[in-house]
Structure formats: C-alpha cells, structure tokens
Amino acid sequence: MTDASAEMVTAVLPAYLMYGLGVGYLQLGALDGLYTGATALFRLGGGYAADRGGRPKAVATCGYGISAVTKLGFLLVGASAGGVGLLLAADRTGKGIRTAPRDTLITLAAPEAQLGRAFGVHRAMDTAGAMLGPLLAFAVLLAVPGDFGTAFVVSFCLAVAGVLMLVFFVRPDRVPAARSRVRGLRECLASLSAGGTRRVVVAAALLGLTTVGDMFFFVAVQQRLELSPRLLPLLPVGTALVFMTAAVPLGRAADRIGRWRLFLLGHVLLLCGYLLVAAAPAGWSGLPSAAVLLGLHGLFYAATDGVLMAHVGPTIPARVRTTGLAVVQTAQALTRAGGAVAFGAAAAFAGLGTAFTAFALALLLALLGAAALHTPWSSR
Template sequence: MYVASTRAAEGPPPPGAPRVSRVPTTVYLLGTVSLLTDISAEMVTAFLPVYVIFSLQMSYLQLGLLDGIYTGATAVLRLVGGYYADRVHRHKAVAVVGYGLSAVTKLVFPAVGASTFGLGGVLAVDRAGKGLRTAPRDAMISLVTTPDKLGAAFGVHRTMDTIGALIGPLATFAVLTWLTTSPGPIFAISFCFGLIGLIVLVAFVRQPPPQRVKGAVSLRALGGLLRLRGVRRTTIAAALLGLATISDAFVFVVLQQAAGVSPTWLALMPVGTALTFLLAATPLGRFADRVGRWRVFFAGHVLLLAVYLLLLGPFSGLPLVLLTVALHGLFYAATDGVLMAHGATLVPEHLRAGGLSIVQTGQALARFASSVGFGLLLQSLAFTPSVWIAIGTMLAALACTYLLIRPEVAR
C-alpha cells in the first residue's frame, strides 16, 4: 500500500528491486487512523464495566457475555475481510467499510438503554467492523515493509494505536469527573474521533497497485494455508493462549476489588496498560526482530501469568494497581503486533490478509470463550478461586504451546 508521498508518486519499484529498509510512511498513516479510532473504541471500553455493572446493575455473567461479544464478534468477519481484500486487491476499501461500521455504532449505544440484547447487538456490529478491517490493515503494513523490519513496523503501528488507547480512557474519566455521568456525551465524542480516523484513511492512504499482489486467491487456497505447518501450529498455539487470557474488563474488575480502590479507578486502569504499551511496543518489536518473534510472544504470556498471580492480592492499594497494569501493558507490547509480524513471515503476499485473519480468528474465538467462561466463574465462585483456575489454565496453555511450537517456526 502506498501514500501520498514522493515515493508513492514515483510508483512501485521495478521487479527485483530491494525495498527501502525502514518503516514506511504508510505505517505511520495507518497508525494515525488507528490512533484516532482507538480513542473512539477505548472511550467505550473504559466506560463499559462502569456502565454495565454500576449504572445498569447487570451481573458478572452479563458482563462476560457482552465482553465476549466485544472480543469474539470479530472472529468470522476477520476471515471474510481478509479473504475479500486479497480476492479483489482492495485492502483499503474493505478497511474503510470496517472503520465506518465501528464509527456509526457509537451513535446507537444510548438508544438501546439497559437491554442486554440491544447492547450485545450494537457491540457485535462494532466488533464486526473491527473484524473486517484488521486483517486488511495488517496485510497492508506487511506488504510495504521489508521482512527484517516487520517487528519494528508493527511495533510503530501498535505504539500509535496505543496512544489512542491511552487518550480514550482519559477522555472518559474526564467526562465522568468534570462533565456528567450520562453516557450520551461519551458516545458522541467517541463517534467524532472515529469519523476523523475514517476521513484520514479515505483521504491520505492509497490502495497498492494490483500487480504488487500476484497469485491465485480462492477459498481453497486460503484453507490450504492450514496445511502449512507453521500457520497451523501458530494458529493452534495462539488459540490455546487466547483461551487462557482473561479479558481486560475482568482483569480490571478483579484488580479493583483486590486493590480495594474506588470503582472510579476502573476507567483509569486501561490508561496504565496503554502507557506501558506505548513505551514498550516499538522497542519490543525491534527486539523480536532480533531474537525471534515467537519467543517474545511466548514470554509476553509469561508476563500475563505474573499479572494473574498479582490479582490474588499479595498486597493492595495503589502499588498493586500500578504494578499490575504495568505488567499488563508489557504483555500486550510483547504479543499484539509481534504475533502479526510472525504470522506475516508464514504466508505468501497474495494471501497475506487472509492468512493473518486465520491466526486472528483462532485467537478471537478462544478469547470469546474465555470471556464467557470467566464470567461464569465469577458468577458461581469468589474472585480468588476464579483467578486460581485462570492461573492453572494459563500454565497448561504455556506447557502445550511450548511443546507444540518447533524451532523451525519459533522465529
């Protein structure tokens, strides 16, 4: 994919010419789109636990179902978006539809009120937009970046994305603290940021010429990627670890209880995670390029295991909150973009979006099951036994993943 720059105006390089070994301008433009969109999304994400549990008085099981929808509704449409973008060579157009869907839903949230069904439906449409856009966007990043810079490129993109994740909860906290606890202004401001991000994508990012992406694109070819050992094992391993991953909403809810801080802090906890992510994503991406992307991804889940242990409350108060959210941010910095950088090396260019969507779908479905399952645990058990079960699940997932991934796919 190309942007309105001098390099873009010169057209694609001739066949066989080496690409410039740097993070391309396209990555920064897509990072800007993601930054603005993440402000929009994270305003809602930060508000959701407060809105559902304290404003609407819903149960932990209902929160788990809604959060599961928020996480897992992207699953199937990741495959659709990835396949269609590869098929028609229109990665940008598919991404525009996805970003547009997510922006529009912010205007619908206030209308559904306390209806679990209504909230679930709006969240599903919102996440459907994310599902459509994610694989085409990540494919565009990988297609304009040299293989040795993939970790750095995804790190830069995720860093910019996380600036939005940092600003979004702060905006929600500011509105709740200084303006009103009514949800209307939060959703309206969220929509405005999403709309600006969409405008940046449409106005400044160009679709790559079709000749840059060659090869047959079909459902059979996409399904055939799972016959590749690296793709198959990576997808299974990502799903296993996703199944053991407690969703952010529940991490923060349990942390608030373990630390004994005010529920108002729920809106600020994502800020701590985002700040650590912001500082660490690019350095860890570059580090992963050197030592092996899968190794860094695996180590990130070891950090998540440490987060779960801290949720048992060895100490409390603000120190527990600060340490936990810092480790939580490091987990994301070591896993989010790094997994896509690893996956991009396993699939050919003409199936890049579809191939990445396979890995993303396995992970998203597993995280959907995890959100619903942990909500059921909290509905039936106390916090402590629920967290112990999560710890046991993560240990088992780490052991299985270690045995599954062979040295030849560990880069």
C-alpha cells in the same frame, strides 16, 4: 483516532454495567465474550474479500466506517444491556472486517526484517488512542456530568476523522486477486501448512482460551486491591500507557531475538499477573500494587499483539496473506470469547480469586503446549 473513539465508550462499560445496571459476573462474562468474539467470522470474510479483490485498503475502510456509525447508536439504546450488547457486536464486526486488511497493509509497506518494529509502531499509535479515549471521556463527563450523549457524539467525530485519515493518507497497496473462488480458498488452506502456520494457529488458540478478558482483569484489579469504583474507568489508561511505551522497543527486540520467543515470554508475564491477582498477598492493595499489575498487563500486550502478526505474516503468500492472517486472528478471537464466558461462570460460582487461580494453571499448561507445538526459537 479510532481507538480514542472506541475507548471513550468501552472504558466506562465495566463500571456502567456492574455499578449502573447491576449485571453479575456471569452476564459480564457473556458480554465480554460477545465483545471479543463478535469479530471472529467477519475477520475471515474481510480477509477473503480483501484477497479476492486485491484491495485491502477498501475493505479496511469499510470496517472502520461501520465502527464509526455504531457510536451514534449508543444515543438510542439508553440503559438497555441488550442494546449495549448489540452495539458492541456491531462495533466489533467493523473491527473484524478491518483488522486483517490493515495488518496486510503493514506487511506490504515494511521490509520483512523490520516487521516487528513496524507493528510495534502501529500498536504504539493504536494504544495512544486507547489511552487518550478514557481520559477524553472522563474530561467530557467532568465538563457535562452525566451527559453520556455528548461523549458518544465526540466519540463519533473522532471515528469519522480516523476514516478520513485512512481514505486520504494511506497508500492503496494492491495485491494479486485470486483467479477463482475455489483456487483462492485452496491456496489459503495450503498456506496454513507452510512454514508452521497451522501450528501457530493451534498454539495461539490454546493461549487465547486461557486469556481473561480485559473487562474482568480491570474489575479484578479494582476489587482485589480494594480501589474505589470511581477509578475503574481509568485503569485501562495504565495498561495502555505501558503498552504504548513498550510496543516499539519490544517490536525491535522481537526482530532480534525471535518473534515467537517473545510472544511466549509475553504470556509468561501475563501468568505472573494472574498469580498476583489470585493470591492478593497481605498488604497487596492500593495504587502502587495496581501499577504493578497494569504494568504486567501492558507488557503482555506489547510482547504479543503485533508480534504474532509480524511472526506469521511472512510465512503466508502475499496473494492470500490477508485471509491467512484473518484465520490466526479468528482462532484467537473465538477462543478468547470462550475463555471470557468460562471465566465469567467460574467467577460467578467460585469467586474472582479461585477463577484466577484456575486460569493461571490453565495458562501454564497452554504455554507448555504452545511451546511443544511450535518452537522455532531461531526463527524471526
């Protein structure tokens, strides 16, 4: 429900910003970085608050509530790119607060041997909403052309429904609260050195730095394959459909073959997508080619998004697990935000093709570095 609400708004943003407000690649990169990085510090705060009080559900509910309220703000800011940016930051703040506590609830509710599948089920439901959101937005705007206010109201109602589901249907699993502020922080930092968790943080950060933001990926698919701008808001549906379909099977595969191995293989698929976008071979255009790229993009998310949390979660003690997960997520969010800004600058000065070539090379080097830093090939 929450993702359907969020994607109703965000699916139309690339087209709205580029073709409606006329922002350039550099500005789009800044907004993409803000969208990705605004969650970073609040992930840590939300994680530590959940561990401190032993109430991950309460903190998660707070984060979902903040995101719900921001949907009404879009009715007020109009065509202001700055206002849109601030609302995106507020929405991502709510996401930052809720993400680690929500993932902790999953680790507490599922057997360790089945965490890959459990996170796969969650990501499949999560992505079903991400797929339905653009379709709902498209349907609303088809019924009332140009009336974005109606779309925002529908988005708000869906977000509220998501909060109510969490409040009434999710069991409030409790974890032991830290006895003191200092001890809780020290225990969390010590946990990052156990089980190779610190190396996971560094490796995930390296890969995050070379990951192109979703907005740019969809814009590149539309422009490099010469698709109509009207199709841009629907491209996320392709990625979401593949993600939703593959999340559970790949989660089960991760439990069998090793979660870190699958995480790295997911980035190999992303690398293939970058190379295809950069090369844009002769005749490489149209919807069939877009389906290939969106398929690789969706498989990348299915092989990495929940799999990383399933891999690192069991290595962190339960009493500080939310904070530890937040550290990993924050490292990813900050580096992905920096990568989005860097990509925007590269695309503005050298073009999309050259920028994707450079990021493909950087991603290859990051993959080699991540494999060298953390190589528990037999670890699940």
